[in-house]
Amino acid sequence: MIFGFGCDMPVIEKCAGKTAAKTMWDMSIEAIDILRNRVDQHQIQCDLQQGHLHAAIKPRQMQELEEWQASLEKHYGYTSLSLWDQQQVQSQMASERYIGGLFDVNSGHIHPLNYTLGLAKAALKAGVTIYTHSAVTKVTRKSKANVCHTNQGQVTAQQVLFCGNAYMGNLVPEISRKIMPVGTYIGATEPLGKERACALIKNNMAVADINFVLDYFRMSADYRVLFGGRVSYSTLTPPNLTHSMQQRMLSVFPQLADLKMDYSWGGNVAITMNRGPHFGHLGEDLYFAQGFSGHGIAATGLAGKLLAEAVAGQTERFDLFNEINHLPFPGGTLLRTPALVLAMAWYRLRDML
Numbered sequence: 001m002i003f004g005f006g007c008d009m010p011v012i013e014k015c016a017g018k019t020a021a022k023t024m025w026d027m028s029i030e031a032i033d034i035l036r037n038r039v040d041q042h043q044i045q046c047d048l049q050q051g052h053l054h055a056a057i058k059p060r061q062m063q064e065l066e067e068w069q070a071s072l073e074k075h076y077g078y079t080s081l082s083l084w085d086q087q088q089v090q091s092q093m094a095s096e097r098y099i100g101g102l103f104d105v106n107s108g109h110i111h112p113l114n115y116t117l118g119l120a121k122a123a124l125k126a127g128v129t130i131y132t133h134s135a136v137t138k139v140t141r142k143s144k145a146n147v148c149h150t151n152q153g154q155v156t157a158q159q160v161l162f163c164g165n166a167y168m169g170n171l172v173p174e175i176s177r178k179i180m181p182v183g184t185y186i187g188a189t190e191p192l193g194k195e196r197a198c199a200l201i202k203n204n205m206a207v208a209d210i211n212f213v214l215d216y217f218r219m220s221a222d223y224r225v226l227f228g229g230r231v232s233y234s235t236l237t238p239p240n241l242t243h244s245m246q247q248r249m250l251s252v253f254p255q256l257a258d259l260k261m262d263y264s265w266g267g268n269v270a271i272t273m274n275r276g277p278h279f280g281h282l283g284e285d286l287y288f289a290q291g292f293s294g295h296g297i298a299a300t301g302l303a304g305k306l307l308a309e310a311v312a313g314q315t316e317r318f319d320l321f322n323e324i325n326h327l328p329f330p331g332g333t334l335l336r337t338p339a340l341v342l343a344m345a346w347y348r349l350r351d352m353l
Helices: 009-016 018-042 059-076 086-092 112-125 194-200 241-252 296-311 316-323 332-352
Strands: 049-056 081-085 100-109 136-140 146-150 154-157 160-162 179-189 206-209 216-219 225-232 261-272 278-281 286-290
Touching (some): 009 018, 009 316, 018 100, 018 112, 018 316, 049 059, 049 086, 059 081, 059 100, 179 241, 225 241, 241 261, 278 316, 286 296, 296 316
Parallel strands (some): 049 206, 160 286
Antiparallel strands (some): 049 100, 081 100, 136 146, 179 261, 206 216, 216 225, 278 286
C-alpha cells in the first residue's frame, strides 16, 4: 500500500506537464486514504499496518533515494518520508543487506485477499450482484446497448467497464497491446512465533528494495515471513519455486535457515511500457483501467472511484490520465515476450553491477 504509481513522476510530468502531474500525485495519496476509509467504514479485517521502507543495497541507490525524497518534498509537498542510514535500518530490521532506506509512515501493508473479500461483502450489502464463473468471451459494441457474451448467456448494458487487467487476454485488442502480464511470486515461511517475528522487523513495516527486479517482504498477522520476488515474462511458474523463494529470503535473513517454507504461489500483474497507469475510454460508454504495474492495492481503489465518477458524467479526473502516453509493447503477440526478456536481462545485469 504505497504512494505514487509504477513509474516515477518525471515520466508523468513529461507527458502531462507539472500541474497535471501534481494533481495525479495527489490522487495517488488519495488512493491510500480511500483504502483506509473503506477498511474503517466496512470494518474489514485485513491486518492493516502502517509503514513501508524502500531499501538501498548500494551507494548509487542511496543517492537515488535521497534525490527522490528531496524532489517529492519540493515539487509535491510530500513530507511523510524519512531517510534512514544503515544504523537506523538495522535498529528496526535484523538484516545486514541494506545500507539505508527511505521510510514512509503513510504507506503500509494489508492482507490483500481479506481486503478483497471485505469489499465484495460490502458490495453485496449495498445491493450489487456478483456473478462468478462467467467470463466474458466477446463484447458486441452498440451505442447505448453493448452486449457482453459469456458461455452461459449474455448481458446488455449501456456502459461497460473493462477491469480485467492482467487476466483480460485479447478481449479488447486495442488496449491489450498496451500491457504485458508478468508473473510475480511469493513464499510464506512457517510461523516464527511472536517474539522472534518482532525481533526480525520491530516496527512491522513492509520492505522492498529498489532493484529493477526487486525483492519485497513483510510479516503476516500469524508471524510468517511473506517474501516476494522473481518475475516470469512467460507467466509460467518457475521450477523449484519454493526453494528459490527460500534462497532469496536467506540473502536478506540468513538467520532463518532453520525455517521451512510452508507455501509458495504466484500471480500476474499487468505492466505498461512506461509503468504508468493506463485509464481511458473506448467510445462513448466503454471505459477501462489497467496497467497498475505493481501498485494495484491502492491504485485500483482510486481507479474504481474515478470510473464511478466518469459513469456518472464527471469525467474530468478520469480523463486526466489520458495525458499519459502509452505505446504498445514491440513485437506483437508473438515477439513481445522475448523482446521484454532481453530488456529485463539488461536491467538485471545493471542491478548486479
